[in-house]
Amino acid sequence: MPLEIVTVPCLQDNYAYLVKGPDGVAIIDAPEAGPIIEALEARGWTPGVIMLTHHHWDHVDGIPGIKEKYGCMVMGPKAEEDKLPPVDMALENGFEGGTGDGLCRVIPVPGHTLGHVAYYYPEAGAIFTADSLMAMGCGRLFEGTPEMMFESLQALAALPPETMVYSGHEYTMSNAKFALTIEPDNPELKSRIEDIERARLDGLPTAQVPLSLELATNPFLRAHIPGVKQALGMEDASDVAVFTEIRARKDRF
Template sequence: MPLDIVTVPCLSDNYAYLVHGPDGTALIDAPEAGPIIDALEARGWTLGVIMLTHHHHDHVGGVAELREKYGCMVMGPKAEAAKLPKLDMALDPGFSGGTGEGLCEVISVPGHTLGHVAYHYPQAKAVFTADSLMALGCGRIFEGTPEMMWESLEKLASLPPETVVYSGHEYTSSNAAFALTIEPQNEALISRAAEIDAARAMGRPTAQVPLSVELDTNPFLRAPLDSVKKAVGLPGGTDAEVFAEVRKRKDNF
């Protein structure tokens, strides 16, 4: 049974994801309950488990209402258990569970927060990255260090290129505008930016994209390239140093 993945817009620019497969229906992050309930009821699904990526309120704000309505389990990173809603299962990096395309692996991706995790479905070629790797960007470094975030991005960048990245926010338009300040001659980026503008004009989400596209266009993943190192004035810099400079520029963009 293939996974049916449903993108659920929440709040002003968040995304939650329903993952319906052989083991039932899971929810990746719960920014608010209403749109998620509507999406479930429209499909006749019931919610079996909520899987949280990190503790920020815009990813957990709907947990209490959803748990009360569906009696579902709540899982999340053990490293952030004290900051999360009560967990029925605290997850360590490396944990895996599920069957067939529903097989899910927990990946540690600290930086945005210290315990942030991503959920990788290798057989379904999908990874849910929330505020670690984002479409044409990455999350702000609130709790970790640039070196920590760079290691997390390297880990995600090493997944099979056909893996679809499902990130947590619709920041793609602003991320594209920034990316063009780093690589204004990148033809793939120029084309992608135009596609994003067209999609957003029609109200379509753009934060769900194959990793191969990110590798060709996301300046944060492209820190190892000599052209990017030169563009930020660090021709001899390490990959982590170049990433840190790109992140600094984005913070001030």
């Protein structure tokens, strides 16, 4: 049974995801209850679990309303258990559960927060990255270091390029404008921006793309590219130093 994945816009620019597979329905992150419940009811789905990526309020505030209606379990990273709302199961890094396309692996991706995790479905070719790898961006380093985020993104970049990446916010256009300051002549970036503009005019989400597209257009995954280093005047710098400079520029952008 292939996964059915539903993107649920929440708050101003957040995304939650409904994932229906052979083991039932999971909710990945819960920014607010209303839109998630509406999406579930429209499909006649009953969730068995809410899976949290990290502790920030805009990923967890919908839990009480969803639990009150469905009584579902809550799971989240063990490394952030003391910061999360009460969880029924604290997940260790590397934990696996589920069957077939529903097989899910917990991947540590610290940087945005120290215990941030991604949920990887290797058989289905999907990963839910929240505020680690984002569409043409990465999360701000509220708790971790540049080195930490760089290593997290390197681990994600090593996944099969056809993997679909589902990230946590509709920041794509602002991230794209920044990416142009790093690689103004990147033809794939220019083409992607045109696609984003058309999609957003139609009210469509744009933060759900193949990893291959991120590898070609996301400056935070391209610190090793000689042309990127040259554009920054850092031809002889290490990849992590270039990444650190790109993150610093984005913080000021």
